[in-house]
Amino acid sequence: MTPSVVFRSRGSVVLAAIVIVLAAVLAVSALVVGWPPSAAVAFAAVGWGAWVLYVRPCVILHEDAVELRNVARDVTIPYGAIDDVDTRFQLNITAGGRTYRAWALPAPSGGRAKRLSDVREGQRPGDSPSTLSGAAALRLRQSVAGAERTDAPVIQRTSALVLGGTAAIAVLLLVLSLLGL
Template sequence: MPEPVVFRPRGGQILAWVAIVVCAASLVLILVTDGPLAVVLWSSPLVLIAWIAWLLYVRPSVTVSDGFVEIDNPFRTHRIPWGDIDDIDTRFALTVTTTGGRRIRAWAAPAPGIRRALATRREEVAESPGDGDTRRPSDAAGTESGDASLIVHRRLDEYRRTGGAGRTGGSVSTLGVARIAVTSVLLAASVVTLSLTLPHG
């Protein structure tokens, strides 16, 4: 049984980790210069920035396994069995359409920006999955949407070749309650902190 393949976004990861490191360093600097009380006061906005950077650009993923493709977005996780996949598209991001017509976009695999799309040559998408008329710059190898789409297409084709097609339904979406709660708490604490520390007119 092949190991699951996990695809994570590349573009924002470096910036996200830089933001996280800067926030951590800022807390250390505040501790050294202003003491523990200042750290307590400013921890919520700095932790919120680091948390959002991690939530949006580090945590999201697309996991491809024998039984399903799992799309983990910032606040919701979708597990889609291979038999429930009707179509795969990359127009705005890797998008899986279920047999019931539901379209699920992957935060981890966005389509390239306008500059990258305009610079894409026809031969770069020639080997991409799909018909020639429907291939887009977002299908090109080297783009996040294109690379993720290729992985998903290959495993889906393998599933269908081995006779697994036909078992529709079974997709499950789970709300990330803990992630929403942490975000809400940090956001509320940050608002309180800023209202207490910023000068009022």
Template sequence: MTTAVTEPVVLRHALGRAVAVVGWTAALGWLVAARPPGGTGLLFAAGASGLLWALCWRPAVVLDDDGVTVRNPLRDVRAGWAALDEAGFGWSLWLRAGDVTWHAAAAPGPASMSALYDRHVTAGGVLERDAVARAGQRPAPALLAVRQRWEARRAVAPGGLTVAPAVASIAVLASSAVLLVTAALTG
């Protein structure tokens, strides 16, 4: 029996994305308006931009036919559907495979105010806002998406678990910290 391949679904926190865009716009506006001398403004804007990318833009939960990948600022966790043991919600989506439990920064739980900006998956894999379905009326949209794909694929998808540092994100965070400290000391 062959199962149809479905497109990956990428869940991201809409409020985090909005914060990143507003931050980048503010940094650019400040650079243009203030024109700080000596390049310290550029160092500050570049450092702040890196922080916004790593903390607000990059985090995601990726659901595909073989498993779920959680991209957080410091590490990436990939679990095949057969390896996943449990999925639930607290302050954020959490998943467990064996002895490893991890949380998804990109999928806040219904207990947090930021969950009002979460997104859910429609039948066609399209993400849309649903602020009304909070406060215990139904499970969080990200949890529903994980459980639906898990139920459909765990019998035929491979298992396995990989936990790896998010090397690019860590490098951006470290570089951003250096740029911000440099801007503070030279400004």
């Protein structure tokens, strides 16, 4: 049994860490200074929202399937059910006539794409193995090539709406606390 491989943007994790630490400091400060408790709750919710938006999204390559963890939905697709893997704009997986997008693995920006030295003629910058989306796409394509094709794709969708809703609540609480409510 091979271990699962997780692909997640390092920049997103760094950004989330900064926001979470700042939110924690502000939450404690709000309590010490004597602001309403709703302000501390709002700052804590912003920290939680940063985790939901920036740390939770990832692509996990398991032994027999790929799992896309996005903000509002998780999708698990067996390798044998995958029809196509594409890196235009972000990692996209087509299976069963539908396209599933990985929020966590965007293609490189225009400036970064121009600096890539390993992109061949006619190749998308997102397919470069030196990018996160390209490295994931390469490993995913290798797994798909070695998988036995399934006629009826079994695709599991797990709603993670609670996590997405939490991020919206965090923003709402922050606005309410700033308005003094």
